[in-house]
Structures are given as structure tokens and as C-alpha cells.
Amino acid sequence: MRSVRKCSRTGCLEPAVATLTYAYSDSTAVVGPLATASEPHSYDLCEAHALGLTAPKGWEVVRHEGEFAAPEPSSDELTALAEAVREAGRSDRPTAPPPEQPEPRRTGEIRRGHLRVLPGRA
Numbered sequence: 700m701r702s703v704r705k706c707s708r709t710g711c712l713e714p715a716v717a718t719l720t721y722a723y724s725d726s727t728a729v730v731g732p733l734a735t736a737s738e739p740h741s742y743d744l745c746e747a748h749a750l751g752l753t754a755p756k757g758w759e760v761v762r763h764e765g766e767f768a769a770p771e772p773s774s775d776e777l778t779a780l781a782e783a784v785r786e787a788g789r790s791d792r793p794t795a796p797p798p799e800q801p802e803p804r805r806t807g808e809i810r811r812g813h814l815r816v817l818p819g820r821a
Contacts, residue, residue, distance in 0.1 A: 704737060706745035715743030716767035719752065726758045732767065 718734040
């Protein structure tokens with residue numbers, strides 16, 4: 700199931716409505732409608748960050764004219780969500796196996812991650 704994309708700005712939990720892309724060769728920041736798929740070199744922005752974006756000195760901002768609209772969830776997303784809720788509410792689903800017990804430590808042995816430190820012999 701795809702989840703709603705969030706704003707890329709640190710600490711912002713708002714849903715993304717716009718995509719920011721940089722055209723480095725033209726010294727331009729382009730803010731347009733939310734792209735259909737998340738791209739590695741673009742940033743998803745909420746409406747407040749999309750409208751308030753400023754560019755470095757000497758750069759130009761090209762901004763989408765009009766309102767940014769949040770994407771509507773597809774029927775596939777709604778169906779997957781309904782199935783996940785239904786599955787979580789089932790009383791006959793198998794229980795998770797108990798967690799594995801760590802092996803007992805030998806005297807003088809210190810365990811750190813996957814490495815063991817053993818006391819030296821004198």
C-alpha cells in the first residue's frame with residue numbers, strides 16, 4: 700500500500716502537494732504540482748513550504764500558478780487500507796512466536812554486538 704507522501708522539510712508532517720526540482724544549469728528552482736512518483740533528485744513540499752520557498756541569490760523560482768491540490772487516494776490504496784484494518788482486527792490470526800532467548804554468557808565474557816571480548820590469559 701502506498702502511503703500519503705509527506706513534506707520533505709525536516710520536522711514537517713504535512714502532506715505533500717507540490718514537487719520542487721532544481722535546474723542547476725539555469726540556476727532555477729521549479730515548484731510544480733505533486734509528481735506522480737517520488738524522484739530521487741526532487742523534493743515533496745506541503746502547501747506552506749511550496750508557497751514560501753525562496754531561492755539563493757542569483758537563482759530564479761518558477762512556481763506553479765494556481766492552487767496546489769492534495770492527491771486523491773486511489774481505490775487501490777483504500778482497498779489495501781481496508782484489508783489491513785480487517786486483518787488487524789481478526790481474532791483467529793496466528794500469534795507471533797516468542798522471541799529467541801540469548802545464549803547464556805560464560806563467566807568473564809562480555810558480548811558487544813556480534814563480537815565477543817574474552818579476558819586475556821596471563
